[in-house]
Amino acid sequence: MKIGYADVDLEREKRTGVPEVIYGEGKTVPEIEGIIKVLLDAGQSPIMVTRLSEEKAEKLSKSFTDELKYYPEAGIAVLGAMREPDGDGTILVLTGGTSDIPVAEEAALTAEILGNRVKRVYDVGVAGIHRLLKHQADIDEARVIIAVAGMEGALASVVAGLSKAPVIAVPTSVGYGASFHGLSALLSMLNSCASGVSVVNIDNGFGAGFQASLINHHPYKEGQ
Amino acid sequence: MKIGYADVDLEREKRTGVPEVIYGEGKTVPEIEGIIKVLLDAGQSPIMVTRLSEEKAEKLSKSFTDELKYYPEAGIAVLGAMREPDGDGTILVLTGGTSDIPVAEEAALTAEILGNRVKRVYDVGVAGIHRLLKHQADIDEARVIIAVAGMEGALASVVAGLSKAPVIAVPTSVGYGASFHGLSALLSMLNSCASGVSVVNIDNGFGAGFQASLINHHPYKEGQ
Amino acid sequence: MKIGYADVDLEREKRTGVPEVIYGEGKTVPEIEGIIKVLLDAGQSPIMVTRLSEEKAEKLSKSFTDELKYYPEAGIAVLGAMREPDGDGTILVLTGGTSDIPVAEEAALTAEILGNRVKRVYDVGVAGIHRLLKHQADIDEARVIIAVAGMEGALASVVAGLSKAPVIAVPTSVGYGASFHGLSALLSMLNSCASGVSVVNIDNGFGAGFQASLINHHPYKEGQ
Amino acid sequence: MKIGYADVDLEREKRTGVPEVIYGEGKTVPEIEGIIKVLLDAGQSPIMVTRLSEEKAEKLSKSFTDELKYYPEAGIAVLGAMREPDGDGTILVLTGGTSDIPVAEEAALTAEILGNRVKRVYDVGVAGIHRLLKHQADIDEARVIIAVAGMEGALASVVAGLSKAPVIAVPTSVGYGASFHGLSALLSMLNSCASGVSVVNIDNGFGAGFQASLINHHPYKEGQ
Amino acid sequence: MKIGYADVDLEREKRTGVPEVIYGEGKTVPEIEGIIKVLLDAGQSPIMVTRLSEEKAEKLSKSFTDELKYYPEAGIAVLGAMREPDGDGTILVLTGGTSDIPVAEEAALTAEILGNRVKRVYDVGVAGIHRLLKHQADIDEARVIIAVAGMEGALASVVAGLSKAPVIAVPTSVGYGASFHGLSALLSMLNSCASGVSVVNIDNGFGAGFQASLINHHPYKEGQ
């Protein structure tokens, strides 16, 4: 549906199984409000806004009192009740360090909103490999693993070598100097010596949560 | 098991659900033979060798007559009977052009060896979008889609917008000049404006087939 | 004509068919005023200033009351009456998303100032290909198409495959991470698998509008 | 039409005004023959094969005696009579040096096959600017200019400053060291300080000739 | 001489013919004062501080009233009388545009302080080649030429083709998008198709003025 600045894709859910999501960065609060209203009118629920700053979230909450829940660490706002977990299994979200947590939260919350059970295990980077190894049971029980890491991004390779589940790797821009804003982790993850790793854009927690949810649901089964 | 030059990982199947695969590039024929023998002794079947040139395949076939089947377009040799398809659904392999086919065949054959039903639809690049659109039924029926494309790599974004299945995107080094040996397609796929795309290394058909197979099997179910 | 800091090219129109345009970025308001006065004295009309911030536009408008019209979304100010459309046909301006609109507006307004009929169709990116396909009539009627897109920049390839008109592709810096400030879209557009695409600099809406106008006018015909 | 390895796009002419062209690089001679036969059956004429080596051309000529004409400098083979020039005006093809000529010939011949009058002016690089300036009459009479240059690629900027016609710039991989296989010329042309320049891929003479032909023909006029 | 944070090189003039120069960026005002005092004590005159902001210059001037002259466009402060021009001839400083002037002023003033006659000709970029050609007499009379340009940096090639003097090329970070902060101009200048061009770092006006001065003086002649 066209609303001046935007051509809101109301048939996305029919086509792709997932309703339209609003990418908040670079949009003004009134623009976001406008799109939310179109989606509300079309009966979509829940409605999800990503990359939303606290300032914008506060302003936005004035228009949708009670209904809008904001998660500051993930930078995500949700309007409407969360979907019950209805996927095949659990999505395990790992991070290499504490600075990777905001990206991991974006991934984890996205997956939860899309109807997945999520288990978070943070700060288990390869510099202290035993911290990861003691979570072997979580790894064994996961249907999908999301590995979030910056710097050298080695977490994805190591965990893929320990698991039967597909690993969605998220390079982060955590680091400095020759990390080149996430390029180092991105290249590492693309060159993983372990099989079963595929990669999304730097800092793209949303994309990883989304992809993990697709994997965790049968696309052509009823109710999924 | 250690054999001079190699430390063959005989427990990989137990850990990751998929047995050791031999990467043929950069290994001599005697080295490959040696590793095959270790795997045969350990009872592994089938045994798969990737990135194997025709010359090497011919030499290798002399040591393993009748047993070794070589697929020249995919550059893969297989020893032992193929596994029956036992995954959730079908893996759809798409290419943008005809030059992308060798990489697509590596992906498709890998998936078949690992027990998946595969459907191939080649040469449906976005310059003639109608060629892709007429395969909507194949897209709707896929459990996973592998999108193989070089040059601008737009196929992944377009197909992800048409599908409920996760898309594994494989950039290829097809192109010249500012394709920079696949960099252009790689960046495109990482920046897909459609959600549900994750990416493997340039020309990594094997990795895509492997990841698609993990998605198409429940890691902790019996027989999978 | 020399005015201290600048050597204003008063013969550009005679040589290139288009009068001097003032690039506002990096120039102070007094510098811009000075150049405008030289052009006014030389009888040029309209006079166009690009990449002009709202702050500078406000200050500038004090010196040229009534005459100066400012378009904030395009960042362009115009002095004097717009030229009547006198080109061969219509220039169609497309964007992949809503964040690409400022660049598209720079292109569209530039083309209008230079005497072209312009049709705008925004937010029709390839993630929802049907949004684009329903504009096939606009595509068929265009003499030139300007395709503005960030992220993976696939819009240019898809539309070139649907059209008989030349496509001027404008990569934008919209995106994050591995978009590398527009590099991803730039490379995509240069590697378009569809023919009939040529590319201008990242975010260079002005250049695209200018080039489209040259195409839409016969350079050696009277009145063009 | 599907022929095993290829999905030949027989409706391209209807959609884009230009019939399917065969990109010869990376295809075997039998593959090229197969596609030619499909196009012949569909009644297409002329049929054009680009990036064709002399060896392949020689083999191919055995299957299509008398009909196939090969242009070694451009690396192009044509089957069937050339189209008469029916565009608006002349396409001027310039090169900076003598090493740029193969790319320029690919552009010039492509334009001729697509029905354009072409004028060639080679070896007029900016190190001897007077060589270019003495061709001002050719520049004034051109409907479109194709500027082909390697190394620093300055030809495009200079000629755009001298002309009322749109300039299609083709960076070439001519050079060494910090030319980085054409990257230097590509960046130069994208950053042209003169307006009216748009750029195709490095060494993409075909793309430039194609785009120039689109510009030189009215897409929705009869017979064009 | 050591002063805590710095090891001031008091013998540089004896070794290289040019006294120590203070690079102001990244140094505090007290640090700069300290180094100036060491140089004053050692009898050096004039003393030159480059890359000095207006704020720092103002503070610095309080300690060295009357003596310190600050040139805001060049970002240079000088303490002591300027050296009389004693070189072989004139240094001609050219810029492509008006935004390149600060870098050009850094070059021109550096050369003047080091004892050279300087002629400035600004805003003569190649998009209006006739603006440059009308300065042929200045070009013919120069002993050295400094060509300062951003964007595609073509000025260096064109002027080297018109001159018998060595050209010192200074790429500037003027531009946006694919200029990549001066990389485009840098590569252009390194790949100049005209001989007689050598290049300094992006925005390094000081280095160009210094190098031009060395060329304009006989290193082993008396008084030079």
Place this chain on the structure above:
Amino acid sequence: MKIGYADVDLEREKRTGVPEVIYGEGKTVPEIEGIIKVLLDAGQSPIMVTRLSEEKAEKLSKSFTDELKYYPEAGIAVLGAMREPDGDGTILVLTGGTSDIPVAEEAALTAEILGNRVKRVYDVGVAGIHRLLKHQADIDEARVIIAVAGMEGALASVVAGLSKAPVIAVPTSVGYGASFHGLSALLSMLNSCASGVSVVNIDNGFGAGFQASLINHHPYKEGQ
């Protein structure tokens, strides 16, 4: 000592503790012979030639029968008796895969020639982390560790997290696509999340062996 093409550094041992080493790549066999003779005359022993192909080694061995020992996997030839191990402890050389072995051998042999005890543990990459963990005793006993790995180069980080010894990381050009000839492993190792890692050039086994030897010897102790 000057011998036409070379200025052989006979005082290197006095200055750096290690005698001159001959880098064989890009030198002809007669050139290498010439330098060996100068070193023999100066009494140096052993004399080491690196990056020497089998062909050159064969030719060279004709001039120095009995004395010259060639190690094909390391590409190193040695003239004269090896030095006895006299360092503080053991240097442990690890590789991620079998393709990294030539670089590892260059490192190991260099260290042995320079008087170090070396322990080799190959093919223990992070995709099968347990292969590495079972060598904890070797890791605990090492005075220095050399970690050689291509692709994502994660071995360096993991081993540094398990060890009290400094790790010298050697990225290799093993890999394809987005490994960019070793860039991926190089960046990974520079961005190691574990401390105690420093890095040498891609494929620079010699440099790693040399640095490890310096660490394993007290520079100012007698006999070292």
Place this chain on the structure above:
Amino acid sequence: MKIGYADVDLEREKRTGVPEVIYGEGKTVPEIEGIIKVLLDAGQSPIMVTRLSEEKAEKLSKSFTDELKYYPEAGIAVLGAMREPDGDGTILVLTGGTSDIPVAEEAALTAEILGNRVKRVYDVGVAGIHRLLKHQADIDEARVIIAVAGMEGALASVVAGLSKAPVIAVPTSVGYGASFHGLSALLSMLNSCASGVSVVNIDNGFGAGFQASLINHHPYKEGQ
């Protein structure tokens, strides 16, 4: 030990010989306080926080009065008494210029905290090589050398050619234009023509001090 956001690695000292260090950048003051308390409870001393701004240090000092010492130039805070120097010899820290000093101080102080004697020699870059040469005695006496330099980073090569000690090279982001934020110095140091150089990340003073300390201590000796 897990404390919400972090999994503090209390066994790092046992494994690697060096206790956990807190990387301050990107952590809030309460987060840092939390981790310090865990380490205090575990009895660690001293506790070191790196990359800590003055603002954060001031806030932090309120919670740990008397105990916390902050070194503003190095950006490091230390809690608890410094360890006595107990290494083999002296670590020599060199810088090319004065702007490299903060990185050098991070390295020097890290080494001191880890129990090393450190000698600082700053501002001895290669543009005035005699400044370095007069410190030959310091070079001869060093057990390890840390060479900190930006711009062209040549200091590492020159000093390695003068010394028997291993050189840890730290490229800094000092410079502008084609220094590309430290890339130039990084590549220089990786390509050192002198042997005995290994490199850490850009601006990674901590990593260099840490690695130098490992070299200066026998990992398996008592008390080290």
Place this chain on the structure above:
Amino acid sequence: MKIGYADVDLEREKRTGVPEVIYGEGKTVPEIEGIIKVLLDAGQSPIMVTRLSEEKAEKLSKSFTDELKYYPEAGIAVLGAMREPDGDGTILVLTGGTSDIPVAEEAALTAEILGNRVKRVYDVGVAGIHRLLKHQADIDEARVIIAVAGMEGALASVVAGLSKAPVIAVPTSVGYGASFHGLSALLSMLNSCASGVSVVNIDNGFGAGFQASLINHHPYKEGQ
């Protein structure tokens, strides 16, 4: 003068003081012969062909017996008598290593052909700084210095700090891995911490010799 493929610039000498030079790479022997004949007819002497392989030189010498002299190390052929040295002083050509000699010879011979006295000092790289320092007298006597170096390219900075003459730096592609075909040396030389360095393209010995010759001659003096 136009001869089919080339537009020979016969007025270059009048404009730039140096006659046309033939760049041999990428030209066939007949093409080179054709251009030589045009220049011979125009009375030019000497005529210089650069980047000429031994094979081509041999063929070429058959057409111009006795007259053509070929210098294999420099890859240059000369027709006609060399010009007598008539410059201001001596050009000193330095190399870092022996592998840089071919590029240095191209520079040295170019300078000699253009009428300069040249002094060669090779293999004096910074890893053995004393080899360079003992040539201080040569450095002091030079009017211009050409510094040729690959790998880290530090030679240019060091020599510029020791000299009153301008330094023309030539990065070479000597090296491997992270030298990235000369990029490392190129960046180093552009970021020289010593003033008085300007840079030509990677491996561009000709350009350096040419620029040095311009510096060593007064452009507007009689006989120069």
